[in-house]
Amino acid sequence: MNEINPQKYIDKITKKERIDISPTKKYFKNLIIRVLIVTVIFLSLAIVCKSDSSLKTKIYDYINSENISFTKIKSLYDKYLGGVLPLKKDGDTEEVFNETLKYDSISIYHDGVKLSVGDNYLVPSMKEGMVVFIGDKDNYGNTIIIEDLSGVDIWYGNVSNTSLKLYDYVEEGTLLGEANKELFMVFSKDDKYLDYEEYLK
Numbered sequence: 001m002n003e004i005n006p007q008k009y010i011d012k013i014t015k016k017e018r019i020d021i022s023p024t025k026k027y028f029k030n031l032i033i034r035v036l037i038v039t040v041i042f043l044s045l046a047i048v049c050k051s052d053s054s055l056k057t058k059i060y061d062y063i064n065s066e067n068i069s070f071t072k073i074k075s076l077y078d079k080y081l082g083g084v085l086p087l088k089k090d091g092d093t094e095e096v097f098n099e100t101l102k103y104d105s106i107s108i109y110h111d112g113v114k115l116s117v118g119d120n121y122l123v124p125s126m127k128e129g130m131v132v133f134i135g136d137k138d139n140y141g142n143t144i145i146i147e148d149l150s151g152v153d154i155w156y157g158n159v160s161n162t163s164l165k166l167y168d169y170v171e172e173g174t175l176l177g178e179a180n181k182e183l184f185m186v187f188s189k190d191d192k193y194l195d196y197e198e199y200l201k
Contacts, residue, residue, distance in 0.1 A: 098173035099124040103183065106200065110139050111193045112155065112186030113200065117179055123159055125174045126199065127152075131164050140184045144176055152194065157184030 049056040101124055103115035125146060132153065133145035140157030144164060147153050162177030164170070187194040 099175075100173065101126055101200075106196075109184055110186075111188075112157075112184060113196045115183040115185060115200075117181060117183050119180055121179045121181075121183065123156055123176045123179050123183060125170045125172055125176055126154055128172045129154070129170060131166055131168045131170065134162070134164060134166055140186070143184075146170060146176075151189055153186075153188045154199075155184070155186035155188070157186070158182050 049059060099122065101115075103117050105116040107114050127146065127148035129146040129148040131144060132147045133143065135143065137143040137155070137157060140155065142159055142162075143155055143157045144159050144162060145153050145155050156176055156179075158179050159177040160180070164176060170176070185196065185200070187196055187199050
């Protein structure tokens with residue numbers, strides 16, 4: 001006759017109590033921690049500015065006189081606090097573009113260059129960064145400007161059929177839109193135009 005092993009049933013009961021926290025609970029726990037960290041930093045800065053008026057003046061002067069790089073802020077946030085959204089896209093269901101910039105010829109054009117490309121050429125992003133402008137620019141047509149992590153503004157002129165919106169964050173190689181025969185590019189930083197040869201080979 002088989003004897004009943006009570007330990008077997010005790011293990012089954014206690015196993016239910018040892019179930020891991022669900023991914024949703026983990027996400028909300030991490031989100032609350034991030035919010036608390038940002039709140040503590042903000043309140044600490046507010047207290048310091050309140051107690052030291054010269055520091056408050058320096059911060060205001062810096063904000064009003066310097067260009068703030070949102071891409072650097074996002075990069076630091078992602079590095080130290082992680083992304084905001086909990087869900088990641090599945091690799092096999094994500095539409096992949098990830099191309100590099102290709103052109104037939106290059107010539108100087110106003111403050112940048114004109115690249116000869118094919119009909120309905122699919123324009124890839126040269127660098128990772130944030131969309132800081134979408135709209136019409138004189139001599140360049142519909143233009144998308146992306147600020148990269150180093151603070152350089154990369155203009156993509158004569159681009160149509162874009163699905164991007166202002167302040168979208170794009171990875172290197174992301175599809176920006178279409179250019180028909182000509183793609184205009186400008187590189188600038190702190191309102192100064194840069195030499196295209198540093199960026200285009």
